[in-house]
Amino acid sequence: MSQPALYERLVFKNASVYHYLKIYLILDNDDRKINAVYFKQMIISALRDLYGEIGAAFPFDVLKFEEDTLTAVLRVYNSGLVKLWTALTLLGSYQSEPCAVHVTQVSPFLLALSGNSRELELD
Amino acid sequence: MFTNLEKCPRNLLVCEKSSLLNDKSRHATHVAKHFFNYKVSVLIPECGITPSGLKSVFNSFSKYYLLRNLPVYKLLEEEFLEKVVKKGSLYALSYKTRIDQDNTFALLPSGQVILSVDKDTYEELGLEGKASQYNHRQPMRYVVTLDMTDKSLAPGGKRYKRVMWALQEKVQLTSDFLMARYSIGGNGEDLLQSIFSQYSCRELRPSMSTQSLRDLLCPSLDPTDLHGDSRSCDPLQFLEWLGAVTMDMSCNNEASSFVSTYCCPEPQSSASQALLCTAVGLLLPEDIHSLLEELRRYFDEPRFTSWLSVTVHGFADSPVSWGATEHGFHKGGENFYTFVLFKNQDYWLHMATGTNDGCPP
Amino acid sequence: MVRYKSRYLLCELCVSDQSSLQLLDERAVFAAVRGAVSSAHGDYGSALCSASFAVKYLNAHTGVVFLRCRKSHYRVLWSALPFITSVESRGQRVPCFFNCLHIGGTIRTCQKFLIRYNTQQLHRMLRLCHSEAERLEVRKAVLSCSLKSLEKEEEAEDGYGDEEV
Numbered sequence: 327m328s329q330p331a332l333y334e335r336l337v338f339k340n341a342s343v344y345h346y347l348k349i350y351l352i353l354d355n356d357d358r359k360i361n362a363v364y365f366k367q368m369i370i371s372a373l374r375d376l377y378g379e380i381g382a383a384f385p386f387d388v389l390k391f392e393e394d395t396l397t398a399v400l401r402v403y404n405s406g407l408v409k410l411w412t413a414l415t416l417l418g419s420y421q422s423e424p425c426a427v428h429v430t431q432v433s434p435f436l437l438a439l440s441g442n443s444r445e446l447e448l449d
Numbered sequence: 450m451f452t453n454l455e456k457c458p459r460n461l462l463v464c465e466k467s468s469l470l471n472d473k474s475r476h477a478t479h480v481a482k483h484f485f486n487y488k489v490s491v492l493i494p495e496c497g498i499t500p501s502g503l504k505s506v507f508n509s510f511s512k513y514y515l516l517r518n519l520p521v522y523k524l525l526e527e528e529f530l531e532k533v534v535k536k537g538s539l540y541a542l543s544y545k546t547r548i549d550q551d552n553t554f555a556l557l558p559s560g561q562v563i564l565s566v567d568k569d570t571y572e573e574l575g576l577e578g579k580a581s582q583y584n585h586r587q588p589m590r591y592v593v594t595l596d597m598t599d600k601s602l603a604p605g606g607k608r609y610k611r612v613m614w615a616l617q618e619k620v621q622l623t624s625d626f627l628m629a630r631y632s633i634g635g636n637g638e639d640l641l642q643s644i645f646s647q648y649s650c651r652e653l654r655p656s657m658s659t660q661s662l663r664d665l666l667c668p669s670l671d672p673t674d675l676h677g678d679s680r681s682c683d684p685l686q687f688l689e690w691l692g693a694v695t696m697d698m699s700c701n702n703e704a705s706s707f708v709s710t711y712c713c714p715e716p717q718s719s720a721s722q723a724l725l726c727t728a729v730g731l732l733l734p735e736d737i738h739s740l741l742e743e744l745r746r747y748f749d750e751p752r753f754t755s756w757l758s759v760t761v762h763g764f765a766d767s768p769v770s771w772g773a774t775e776h777g778f779h780k781g782g783e784n785f786y787t788f789v790l791f792k793n794q795d796y797w798l799h800m801a802t803g804t805n806d807g808c809p810p
Numbered sequence: 811m812v813r814y815k816s817r818y819l820l821c822e823l824c825v826s827d828q829s830s831l832q833l834l835d836e837r838a839v840f841a842a843v844r845g846a847v848s849s850a851h852g853d854y855g856s857a858l859c860s861a862s863f864a865v866k867y868l869n870a871h872t873g874v875v876f877l878r879c880r881k882s883h884y885r886v887l888w889s890a891l892p893f894i895t896s897v898e899s900r901g902q903r904v905p906c907f908f909n910c911l912h913i914g915g916t917i918r919t920c921q922k923f924l925i926r927y928n929t930q931q932l933h934r935m936l937r938l939c940h941s942e943a944e945r946l947e948v949r950k951a952v953l954s955c956s957l958k959s960l961e962k963e964e965e966a967e968d969g970y971g972d973e974e975v
Binding site: 331332333334335336337338339340341342344345346362363366377380381385387388389390391399401404405406407408409412431432433434435436437438439440441442443444446448 | 451455460466473474490547651653676693695699708711760764803808
Binding site: 374375376377378379380381382412 | 847848849850851852853854855889890
């Protein structure tokens with residue numbers, strides 16, 4: 327077998343170009359179904375309302391969307407994080423029905439979203 | 450255009466490469482110093498059924514206790530100190546308290562009690578402490594560290610009496626606590642229950658779950674190429690992929706899709722199956738260490754995969770992350786580390802923290 | 811004494827038909843710019859911009875417009891200007907575009923720039939004259955059209971620039 331690996335240490339500061347958000351959508355009308363494409367379109371139009379054509383022109387991804395629980399994981403470049411977050415906060419209606427978006431967790435590491443200790447329920 | 454909207458708080462990622470065979474390898478201290486672990490997940494590519502060794506390690510994880518409305522001074526009482534704390538390996542963390550808004554308490558195995566309290570409580574308490582490192586202009590949070598192994602805080606002494614008086618009579622700080630004690634024999638647990646018999650105390654076991662993943666794309670890793678220059682992907686991409694797999698996201702290469710443009714990093718290979726085991730609860734560093742030792746032995750037999758990974762998430766609301774480094778929440782309070790173990794006993798260790806946190810050791 | 815600092819954008823309204831400039835008023839320009847900012851930068855941008863935003867001056871003959879906004883956010887306004895393709899005024903749509911000539915901190919510096927700019931333009935145009943007679947005619951026209959209300963100094967400057975040709 328080859329020699330044991332030499333010790334090496336790397337430190338990355340602010341190396342992550344993305345931020346990840348875990349959010350869920352609260353719809354006033356529970357019967358309404360919405361899929362990932364409509365969901366993304368809804369966020370894009372919320373962004374456009376708040377920041378206009380120029381301000382909203384940045385890419386983001388819906389990494390995961392669960393239609394039954396209406397939870398989603400978004401990925402956005404660092405430069406767009408504040409814009410996306412504020413647009414989500416001010417998102418108030420979907421197809422003229424009241425709705426709200428709850429941001430559960432935000433992290434520069436996607437892996438961190440898989441373990442949220444605030445969700446630990448022991449009762 | 451709006452430059453003030455484009456700023457982001459800092460985050461840190463420390464990557465280490467070494468070998469488990471290396472005498473100076475610090476992996477054991479890194480594990481032991483990360484006191485409060487919330488979740489551990491093990492990912493083994495090309496593995497269909499849970500190896501029996503892994504299963505037994507998971508089952509031997511220490512029990513932990515949920516104590517309701519425990520006054521903080523109980524942690525400092527002489528009997529408790531003598532019988533439990535001085536013996537070491539006791540971990541206690543307040544439960545359902547948020548470090549960015551509530552008072553949070555922790556008892557470290559080194560015998561230190563850390564009270565992270567807001568300004569009002571701090572002023573009422575009248576104990577000596579430091580302003581939190583992560584205050585914004587006006588200090589709104591203070592950290593009081595009581596080292597119970599210190600001679601000046603010995604029971605009966607002047608300082609000890611003052612601390613007890615502050616916590617008993619000035620402000621009755623109470624909280625729900627998660628508590629665990631590592632003991633090889635296993636009789637340490639009854640002791641905890643007997644001491645806190647007058648409080649509601651529930652015994653809990655870390656909850657396990659196993660998941661089989663089918664047909665996924667895995668990045669190829671080469672133990673010598675930590676930086677990700679050519680033979681493996683860079684650490685951030687790897688962590689992103691690991692997150693995507695753990696959260697069951699699709700990594701199908703559809704870079705032109707409207708919804709998501711995420712795809713598995715290059716170079717990649719496909720795996721027909723993978724095993725994902727997770728445990729959630731208050732997990733002790735000692736147990737994590739024995740899990741690592743068990744996984745080391747996984748490569749004793751010939752395997753299809755050349756690597757496996759272990760991810761350990763810390764509590765976002767714990768007042769410390771590694772050692773006694775102060776930890777805050779800011780946006781996510783993330784503190785976690787990932788081991789990638791290779792066939793030839795080399796390992797990579799990725800340690801990540803968010804904004805209000807010191808640099809990992 | 812602390813004061814809010816402003817930026818003045820000196821723009822030129824370019825229209826295909828000069829006479830349609832007469833239709834424009836300050837309110838119409840204000841509405842058009844507001845609309846452009848709102849569509850390019852959304853609610854956030856137009857809110858940033860609306861603080862102390864004003865059309866300070868509009869010359870219906872030459873199409874010169876002075877826009878005022880806060881110094882910290884003038885880029886928001888500036889970047890929205892190219893997206894204006896028409897101004898709606900008195901029920902009519904006037905196709906036009908904004909040509910931003912200068913950005914200054916005070917009206918005075920903008921005015922100085924405008925005078926210099928106009929002189930340059932005059933020099934450039936005089937070169938197009940075919941004969942000396944034409945040139946003299948232009949000179950006579952320039953001198954005769956100076957308004958009485960104009961300051962002496964400005965008149966002198968104009969005249970001086972002209973003579974130099």
